[in-house]
Amino acid sequence: MLDLFSYITFGASALFFTLFTNYYTMVSVIILDVSLNIFEYIILIKTTIIEKLDDEYGLLYFYLILYIWISSMVIYYLTTYVFNIDAVSYIIAMVVVVSQLFFSLFVYSINKKIRQDKLSLQQINDLKIYTQQLESSQRSLRKFKHDYQNMLLSLKLSAKKSHDKELIDKLAEYSSKTLEDKVLWQFNDVDNVKDELLKSLFISKLNRIFQDNIQYSFECRDVIDSLSNKYNAFDIIRILGITYDNAIEESLELGDEARIDTMVYRENGELEIEIKNRCRITDLIIQDMRKSGFTTKKNHDGLGLANIEELSQPYNDIFINYQIKDGWFTFLMVMSI
Numbered sequence: 001m002l003d004l005f006s007y008i009t010f011g012a013s014a015l016f017f018t019l020f021t022n023y024y025t026m027v028s029v030i031i032l033d034v035s036l037n038i039f040e041y042i043i044l045i046k047t048t049i050i051e052k053l054d055d056e057y058g059l060l061y062f063y064l065i066l067y068i069w070i071s072s073m074v075i076y077y078l079t080t081y082v083f084n085i086d087a088v089s090y091i092i093a094m095v096v097v098v099s100q101l102f103f104s105l106f107v108y109s110i111n112k113k114i115r116q117d118k119l120s121l122q123q124i125n126d127l128k129i130y131t132q133q134l135e136s137s138q139r140s141l142r143k144f145k146h147d148y149q150n151m152l153l154s155l156k157l158s159a160k161k162s163h164d165k166e167l168i169d170k171l172a173e174y175s176s177k178t179l180e181d182k183v184l185w186q187f188n189d190v191d192n193v194k195d196e197l198l199k200s201l202f203i204s205k206l207n208r209i210f211q212d213n214i215q216y217s218f219e220c221r222d223v224i225d226s227l228s229n230k231y232n233a234f235d236i237i238r239i240l241g242i243t244y245d246n247a248i249e250e251s252l253e254l255g256d257e258a259r260i261d262t263m264v265y266r267e268n269g270e271l272e273i274e275i276k277n278r279c280r281i282t283d284l285i286i287q288d289m290r291k292s293g294f295t296t297k298k299n300h301d302g303l304g305l306a307n308i309e310e311l312s313q314p315y316n317d318i319f320i321n322y323q324i325k326d327g328w329f330t331f332l333m334v335m336s337i
Contacts, residue, residue, distance in 0.1 A: 017029040051071060120234045146242075152222040189220040193264070195234050198224065198240075202262070209260055214251045220264035224271065228336050229319070237309045239320075240273065242308055243331045247277035250329070254280055271337040 080278075190206070193199040202218065209216045227233055251258030258278055285315040305322070312318050319334040 013178055020184060045067060100103045118236070123232070124237070126197065139320060148269065181264070182191060189218055192220045193224045195224055199239055201237050201244075205241070205248075206262075209251075212248065212252060215250065215259040216261065217259075218262045218264075222264070222266035223262065224266055226337075227271075235315075236335075239308050239333065240275070241274050241312050242305075246305075247275060247329070248330075250279050251277055253279055269336060271335055273312070273333045274330065276328050278327055279324065279329040 190199065190202055193202060206216065206218060227236060247260050251260060260275070260277045263272075263274045264275075308320065312320050315335070317336055319332075321332045323330040323332075
């Protein structure tokens, strides 16, 4: 890819040099090529161009660059060899090319946004189906627990009448293992979240926390009907998802002492969501954690809090705060509802 850019920049330099001098020596070409390659290095390495070429939309991005280059070559050929027009006309033609560049970048950004929204929508739909199935299974399990406890109570009374202490002890032990509260989710508070996207997120993340054997709690005493239409729901879900993922990763590193607590409040037209988790390092500086690339994990890109900052940037009425105190990392988000 760098070789291609070298060829493009060299070709552009040669065209520019030819246009204004009509000739160039080998020495001048070498000097110009070295200078432009240094400039090329700064542009490609010190900016996000290479990163864009490596992401999932890199092929489209590359085609746009190639399109601009071919357009400039065609215009140069037509103005120099076909119509033989002067430098001013050539500059005007190049302005047209630059205009095409901005238009192409606009098309690229729109296309990328559409594809991202489609992907997010598909992921949300898959998540909703999964959480609906999971919630249904848990409700059936709770119903079974209720019926099973009634059956055990009858058996226990029968065993007492026959004075069979051994049977009573076995029933009690079996009931304790089978109906352990830890195995049965308590969805009562999650039921208060009526917004499908929020509810799906909470259930999926709590399920992951449960599967990873991390201690947790979830509290939502107020009914949360829906998020405000002023927010892109995908942004809110991504912010909370990143926060949960960071908390889970830290908890897995922490071990048996790990715990994640979630509290959701609704008061005076505002929705407050607090997610806190125990953490290993308590002397971190929040400002450093907000920077892109910061991480305490090996082989990790460190984009968590930086992504949260970027996602919340368009909304003036979303308040996000982080705090590290007494071995706990606390995330707080306040927004209108």
